[in-house]
Amino acid sequence: MGSLKLDVATNVLRLAQPFRISGYVFETAEVLIVTLRDDEYRGHGEGAGAYYLGDDLDHMREAVETARAAIESGPTREELRSIMPAGGARNAVDAALWDLEAARTGRPVWQLAGLTEAPRPIVTTFTVSADTPEAMAARATSYAGAKSIKIKLTGELDLDLARVAAIRAARPYVWLGVDGNQGFVRGDLDALVNGLLPHDIALLEQPLARGRDAELEDFQSPIPVAGDESLLTLADVAGAVGRFDVVNIKLDKCGGLTEGLLMAAEARRLGLGVMVGTMIGTSLATAPGFVLGQIADLVDLDGPTFLAQDRTPGVVYADGTLYAPDTVWGGARDTAK
Structure with a gap:
């Protein structure tokens, strides 16, 4: 691409309210913002890292500075x-490289990524973080236009099933999935699935801790099981066979849209479902996932909805769908100086 100038900035994003999952409570999110420039154009990108890998702001800055030259x-x-x-x-x-290439070539990222049709609004899940059953039901109800809701569980079996029951009662017709965030042990799974079935749960995500994936090989689940924390990069996809039904691709785990597209292709080749998710970040982080979401079976890209304030311009959430205009990221002309 020729020589570039690299600029690095950081930002601490404040959440509108605490976000609770198994073992963690988040009130802020720290993100790294990268800008790449040549003499005419610039490209932008945002990364948040994965908290459970120790990929925090200091680690991300060090990784960029090490590779600066x-x-x-x-x-x-x-x-x-x-x-x-x-x-x-x-x-x-x-x-940032994708965004810069779009500006240089006059072709939007979706074309560079090999899509043959312009991106369309896609249904995304809206996440209910862990709380009391009553509070979670109220939160699910507040997502008035949502067609798809994901419920964060904590590994407390009876309480988790009460949470699911309360949300299903409040939202009887939406697609519901649950995310264990590594909070369960193998001995819980039969009781967990049996308790979820009456509530028409369509997905069970990452029930066991990363590293205990082999324990899923003898687990016959009528509910599809997705791997998230256990499946980081392209190298992990083959190992999902026989353990997971769906691969949850997050660009902050795998290292970007380039790797994410490779993961999706490999998952398809192996007969696995494709899901695209995100860490908490702004619309700048969500837009590349939106491109990948065009070829995914399940989309979980609601990160900006947790923020007290998103960037402008931002992605658009309407009637349970997500749309990322080219003006947010990846447009053919919008990043030109």
């Missing part, structure tokens, strides 16, 4: 996969 030499996106390790820092740089 190689990044400023103007690598291709494929070369970047060898220059930087997977994680939030590479995700931010990868996104």
